[in-house]
Amino acid sequence: MIKSKAELMKKYQQTKDKIENRKGKIDLKKREVLVCTGTGCMSSKSKKIVANLEEAIAELNLDVEVHGTGCLGFCEKGPIVKIMPDDTFYSQVKVSEAKEIVTEHLLNNRIYTKKLYVNPLTKQKVEKTKDIPFYDNQVRIALRNCGFINAESIDEYIGTKGYQALELSLTKSPDEVIEVVKASGLRGRGGGGFPTGLKWSFAKNNTGQKYILCNADEGDPGAFMDRSILEGDPHAIIEAMAIGGYAIGANYGYVYVRAEYPHAVERLNIAIEQARAEGLLGENIFGTEFSYDMEIRLGAGAFVCGEETALIASIEGDRGMPKTKPPFPANKGLWDAPTIINNVETYAVIPQIILNGAEWFKKIGTEKSSGTKVFALGGKVKNTGLIEVPMGITLRKIIEEIGGGVTKGREFKAVLTGGPSGGCLTKDHLDEIVDFDRLTELGSMMGSGGMIVLDDFNCMVDIAKFYMDFIVDESCGKCTPCREGTAAIHKMLADITDGKATIADLVELEKLCKMVKSTSLCGLGQTAPNPVLSTLRYFKDEYLEHIEEKRCAAGVCDGLISELFITDKCIGCTLCAKNCPVSCIAGERKELHVIEKDKCILCKDCFTRCPVGAIITR
């Protein structure tokens, strides 16, 4: 049991050296192996890799510990195995290769070069993690422990100064804690960007029973930072919620997690049990008057429950339908008690702000958006994964330097931010900076941090339709504009992609989008038309092309494609013919190929494969 600062510091001293050694700051002459056991790498059997590594180490009687960590971010190259303190980065490791890594690296002290990461620009093998371009430009605060500590060990968390922020907070007054958060300029990472400290002060001013909630109902299809943080650093969330509980005067907390995240739930449960056993949750924490405990509530598969009033309804045991605001949850929330809800990523940075001070955090990022933001970089970009960058970084840096540019040498077309509530940004915006306000000004939004890169094989009308299809499925059905309006928008978009729409319909579409935006009940409906409005703003010519020319240049909209045709740009490389599943392409090497129209099933495999863009749809 840790009942005082002295006891915490004693525990910290016990594991500090191990952590420092792992960082390479001190040399204990002891190696450790870190294996990513985030959901991504686990799907590539990284748990089995852990077992095989342990087995091989035991056989050779080596003094090396193996740790399953949270997500390292570079999911594209998973499963990832790191040898510390060497900082050696092995990528795409197979289960069968675990033993070789142990013999080569740990026994014979030779780098197992076969699995080193290859820099695609220089074609050079890279030994150390810090030399990989993906990790350049990143500043890891929320993700600082993800992929670095054993997520199932409270000792390791304490070894990284864990729970010191809570201890420090308890020596301050609640108002002082709120002041620090306010001064740091931290804004909600869930999407809205509301100042966290200010929100806390609203609840602080109320009396009686209060609650502190963590929104881990990550629903933006394409974002997974909350899951990764819960899987990689669950104690940070527990500590931050306890700090928040102390600041606003709440003695109980709930974490609302998607049921689709079983590993995150499991790790968080383990962490809660550990914290309870150490007395860091429960009565009289650190021997003070402050008592706080918490539990997990599972979501049940409804995107709308990410909306805070819907989330509250769901915990209360009702349909997750949003309620009108005001009253705001800070005044009347869970069981009508004042309630604070913050997102996982927001909580993850709070202990660091308390420990390092508001000024430290404020120095990172832009004036009105301080700190860092985690993005799930995905889509048609070479290095997909989870990144954390300072606010104010340019899109170009993220996409071209960290992301390594667009895959397969295709042309960058747009990047989607903010998920179904956001919009798109084009190549004209690549030098724009990323922060809450600038993205909103450009007609998109920060959202929870999904960032999906599109190339010229993606159709913008189709993307707008895709998001609207999502909203139609996920609308709770409470208010008319969202329930009926989004379905009508979806139908109008489908008419466009089917070539049935007229120019007049485009006017109606915009009118309807604006109505849904201005009259829907909750944030889901109010932002639902954004992808349509944003694509209309930047890619109107693509809409017009669908309507007037009945053509989808990206070759996505099946309703507009009646045949594939090979133009005389063909160089006769035979790639299309070789891969055609129905063998309907004929042609000699270095000669113009021809598609046999009657046999073609319009699978478009050749269309996306052609290296010179000789194949067109019509």
Add this chain to the structure above:
Amino acid sequence: MIKLIINGNQIEVEENTTVLKAARELGIEIPTFCDDDRLSKQTSCRLCIVEVEGTDKLLTSCNLEVKEGMVVNTESEKVRIALKINLSLIWAGHPNDCMKCGKSGECKLQDYSFEYDVDAEPIYSVRKEAIAKNATNHFFEIDPDKCILCGKCVRICSEQVGVGALGFKNRGQETYVSFGNDNFEDAGCVSCGSCVSVCPTGALLNKTADKYRNWDVDKVRTTCSYCGVGCQMELVVHKGKIVRVDANEEGSNRGLLCVKGKYAFNFINHRDRLTTPLVRKNGKLVEATWEEAYAKINQKYLEFKGESNSFVGFSSARCTNEENYLFQKMFRQVFKTNNIDHCARL
């Protein structure tokens, strides 16, 4: 008191008043499907939107509290456009059935569609699958296709009646109102018909054999005769026959009735109903005039005067409290007997 301006008219109202109510005081009716004073705020129909000076968004007036100096416009171009789209969206998924719908003439959707020029030919297309009618209740039926999901029925049943027999089922466009788990028997419904009373459209309608149009009836306000609560109701009369009972929201019952008040009115036109006094002649009860009946009572009174135990008075719960009071007074004072009872043990 708070001063504000609505559509150019200044008004002074109490604090915490909603804009919707303040407008109503000025005689400005803001359209709404889901607002009801007796129920919790759902703010879901989004029809009561207004434009407030200084705010970009359209705000729902049903939960918008008045503020000093507020300038509200309920009929601006922006509001009218949004309202027309809203109603057109509902209409797109609604059966075009007004010709034979029993609600026609009293339907809010019909009235608002007229007010805001909604085209008969739907301008939007919403992917909605038809959901079957549920007619398993004895007194009323629910037609989800005509439902606009204002949720008043769900709320009145759980918040006012205290039963919770109705609920929303599914989500998004597939949402509909259902009884229990789609099974009327399990729902715990007491058939009070409060859900029918609050329905603004033809989704919840009484089953009736009578064909009548809502503009072709008389409404007679009366007090329910079943028990002592004194519920206020309106008898809806078509060609001299009561075809329906509506709850009156001004009475102490605030628009609620029980199954008897709402639906047990068939006795009025029942062939077995007594419409004249009966007098026993030759051991048989036969119809008589009131003069005959009073004469008989008078005769018997004189015959047995002084033998108070020979009299018994039996009154009806259908009489008003005042009538029953007078009746027992007469028996105790005139007939000098306490042998007095009535049937109000229903």
Add this chain to the structure above:
Amino acid sequence: MEEIKITCKQIEELKLKAQQHKGKPGPLMPTLQDAQNIMGCVPKEIQMLISEELNEPVAKINGIISFYAQFSEIPKGKKVIGVCIGTACYVKGSQKILDLMVKELGIKTGETTDDHQFTLEATRCIGACGLAPVMSINEEVHGKLVTSTAKDILDNARSEN
């Protein structure tokens, strides 16, 4: 369709869970989640049972079950195939994978095969976007799919049944 088989033991287990949750605020969701886990579905009879145990109207319980995607009134297949159609997967062609599954299994999304082996679901982001496009079979995730590998994975799952 396969008949729903519920044992007395399962009912006793559920009743116990319901009583445990009843002591805490907001018992409805955890109880329903337990029911779904114990029985694989929450049929009408069980809804009635929970209604009595927790003293909540059955209309409310049915409303919750039909609102959340996790609950089901009929049992799902032995293996639940979830093809992710989150944005990251969609832009990398997961629709083709889903179309393939529909064709191969002969069922629509959300349906279960007649032999009760497979349920096909279109899931929204399981958070393995780095591996897009992905599909999951029960809790196992398969990434970086193309139609041919997806077919292999399905065939493999079939042979295990």
